[in-house]
Amino acid sequence: MLIDAHCHLDFPDFDADREAVIARARAEGVGHFVVPGTTRKRWPDVLALGERDDVSVCLGLHPYFMDEHHDADLEALEEALDANPGVVAVGECGIDARIEKSWNAQWHTFDAQLRIAKARQLPVVIHCVQANDKVAKRLRQLDLPVGGLIHAFAGSPEQAQKFLDLGFVLGLGGAVTHDRAKRLHRAVKSLPDDGYVLETDSPDMPLAGHQGQRNEPVNVAEVCRVVAEIRDQSSERVAADSTATARRLFPLLV
Incomplete structure (x- = not known):
């Protein structure tokens, strides 16, 4: 069985x-879906999906949507988790x-969520773009008890090892399917067997050859195939x- 460890099934892209x-994903062996939260207003839809046996959910405030976040949302996050x-x-x-433009606000909101996770001994799902070293440094300072997921990892083998040493695992998605991602391929090949999960980030992060198209959880099967090829392992082993x-x-409830 495959798990799509990061997909936004709550997004309006899938309403129709x-x-x-x-169903398409399940037909290809994808048996469970992890759906993260992005903004406070989307949490109810995420939680509604979490009522399904084949969906697990996270709640958080995504750095891309800083214009929608307020300090009151952090208190609301604690209340929602409780x-x-x-x-x-x-x-x-x-x-x-x-x-x-939102650099300082991002760090404020990120740091607060890390502390909320630490207090509740919950893992964190981290969006980290062009900031691997700075994020790794902050995670080392906070010493989170249960680690988490570096979603959509696209860094070097050395950066991967820093996160692994901190108790995190790496999310591998559409980026690994692109031939030009040579550095990422080296990182994927270097990972221990228990150092990664597969994901799609649906509806975003389209796979190679599917640019401009809506991504879907069914494509985690193709991510699995490519990761297996890079690692010289069978798809069954990677899955x-x-x-x-x-x-x-x-x-997960699976």
Whole structure:
């Protein structure tokens, strides 16, 4: 069985055919989906999906949407986590260095969510774009008890090892399917068998050859095939290893 460890099934992109999207994925062996939160207003839709047996959910404030976040949302996050003990992680949170205007606000919101996760001994799901070294440094300072997931990892083998040493695992998605991602391929090849999970980031992060198209959880099967090719392993082995790691990382109901 495969697990899509990061997909935004709550997004409006799937409103017209969400059940068909899930059915297509299940037909290709994808048996479970982890759906992260991005903004406070989307949490109810995320939690509604979490009522399904094949979906686990996270709650967080995504750095891409800083214009929508307020300090009151951090208190609301704590209240939502306390009211919904089935939430498996804090996230999606993190740093996106491409958005320079909100740099300071991103760090404020990210740091607060890390502390919330630490207080509740929950893993964190981290969006980290062009900030691997700075994020790793902050994680080392905070010493989170249960680690988490570096979503959509696209760094070097050395950066990968820093996160692994901190108790984190790496999310491998559409980026690995692009031939030009040579540095990432070296990192993927260097990972231990329990150092990664597979994901799609649906509806975003399209796979090679599918640019401009909506991504879907069914494509985690293709991510699995490519990762297996890079690692010189069978797809069955990669699927089993990534699923075992996802189960270890999140208390999934599967």
